[in-house]
Amino acid sequence: MTPPEALRARALDLLSRGDMAGGIAGLEGHLAAEPDDAGAWRALGAAYAAEGRWADAARALARAVDLDGGEVDARLAYARALVRLGQLDAAAAQLRQGAAREPPDPRVLRELGIVLYDRRDYDEAARWLARACEAAPDDGRAAFALGLAHEARRDIAPAIAAYREAVRRAPGFSDARLTLADALASIGEHEQALGELEALLARERRHERAAQNREVLQRALAEMRARRLLGKTERELARSALVVEAQLRRREQLPAPGAGGGAARQIVRYTAPLLELYATLDAGGGPGSGVIEALHLVLTDPDRAARAEDDVFKVTVIADDGRQTLVNYATGASLTFLREALGCPMTQASALYASLLQGSPSVDWGGATLRLASVPGAASAPGGARHGILASRRG
Template identity: 85%
Template sequence: MTPPEALRARALDLLSRGDMAGGIAGLEAHLAAAPDDAGAWLALGAAHAAEGRWAAAAPALARAVERGGGEVEARLAYARALVRLGRLDDAAAELRQAAAMEPPDARVLRELGIVLYDQRRHDEAARWLARACDAAPEDGRAAFALGLAHEARRDIAAAIAAYREAVRRAPGFTDARLTLADALASIGEHEQALGELEALLARERSHEKAAHNREVLRRALAEMRARRLLGKTERELARSALVVEAQLRRRDAAEAPAAGGGAARQVVRYTAPLLELHVTLDPARGPGGGGGVIEALHLALTDPERAARSEDDVFKVAVIGEDGRQAPVNYATGASLTFLREALGCPMTQASALYASLLQGAPSVDWGGATARLASVPGAAGRPGGERHGILVSRRG
């Protein structure tokens, strides 16, 4: 009879030479005689996993864990098999135990974060993945996974920072750069997104998806520049839906000092029965030195309560609800969404998301090189009524 040690050595040799069937059979024969060999159970589970036989790998790896084989290695391999079998709760439990071992293993921290992400426990996932990033400063995949968790938490700024870090750590990590470009485009940073795609294509000239996305972004950037009112003049403003449909009328203009002691700006006021629009112009940057370029736009509701009660029969804006149906909005919302869409040159869906963020308490939101925030301006000179409250959109930087 062949000694168990010889069976084990022969089985491992067969596995190293690619004879999976022979190696697995040899390990099973060895374990029949030496069932407490944790290392052999780990090797058997790994062999089944290499063949994609997860239902066979999991019990073998569970035996390795029970017998203390490999400690972190055994728990990590077992957790991976459990994930493949869809047993995410059990996988998370194994990874938590592995994460409690000292010193912490960065692979365990990362995979626990990924499992929690798959369970849609995004806040907890982000915490573990942040630990994984700290434990392995060059692990691009941990930073990428952290970005995904932050994006799922709707913290796009943190997501972009994590994706940037993933690209820094692993410049050839294609998915990280593609996802970074998508995230940048989602907040209107089309120029930066294009830069990331150009960098990717410089490394992989034949990457079809990156090339396609680059062309889409180029068109979107051109359309955004053509639509947005920031950077345009009063000529384009006069043709906008905001002015035309609300029948805003130009009333008066006044000079206002520029921030930092620069040249004075001109502030022009437009009015309609329920709206006021304050337009800040830089005269020095106007075509031919005249007219002025729009630096900021402030939309204010002169009677917010009435605007909120009134039906939007002017802008005819509809939003898509959580049930997928289109629903009309009131006049205040219709005016605000139309304003954001035209001031920023963004799609209506993006305008809705930005408006919702402001209403939910965000101090400001950035999109496409501009910032929107809730703000107040003084009332018209010499007229009662005090400040006007509304949305201010201005060029960033």
């Protein structure tokens, strides 16, 4: 009769040579005689997993964990099998037990964060993945997963930082660069996004998706530059929908606050019922030739503008029930202003406007900074300070 040790060794040899059926049968025979061999249960579970027999794998790996709960690889493999079976709560419970050991294995921290992400527990996922990044400073996949968790939490700044860290840790990790480029493009940083795609294509010339995304971004960047008012002159401003549809009238040109008689910057004021627009221009060769550095939209009677129907800009938004609905005059003017000042789509203008209304002190998008601000006294119309949305070029 063949000793159990010999059965085990022969089964493992068969598995190493790719004979899965023979190896599995040998391990099953060995375990019938030696049911407390944790290593054999772990090997059997791995063999079942390689064959896609996830229920069998989970049963074998559960036995391995019961016999030796301190063996990290067995618990990790068991949790992965549970994930394959859709048992995310059970997988998370196993990984929490593994993470309780000191010091925790960075792989367990990362796997737990990923399982929590799959379970849509994004805040907790981000906490565990941050620990994984600290525990394994070279793990690019942990940083990438942390970025995904932050992005799912709608916290784009730390998401971009995490993606950048993933790229730093693993320069050849193409998914990290692609996702970083997507995230940068989502906040209007098309130039930076293109830079990441160019870096990826320098490493992988035939990366089809990167090449396609680069082409799309190049077109979007060209269109944005063509549409946006920041960086243009008063000639383009005079032809904009904001000025034409609201019938804004150019009033006076004043020195920028703090500037002397030979000021290099000027502020031009435009007015219409319920609206004022202040355009800050750099030094130019004459009237209408200065480059627009900032635009400041002000509602002179915000309450009235919020009650008035938008019969000027005719901006519509999609309501929660999926229907399109007209917005009020204040919202229509603000969204039109953002769309034209930045050269962004209306959906992006809506997201930026919502961020300001929700209390963000400032928002960066596409090389510009947005914030709610008061018009400086030197440019204010009679009757006190005016407040509104200020869009200014960065750098």
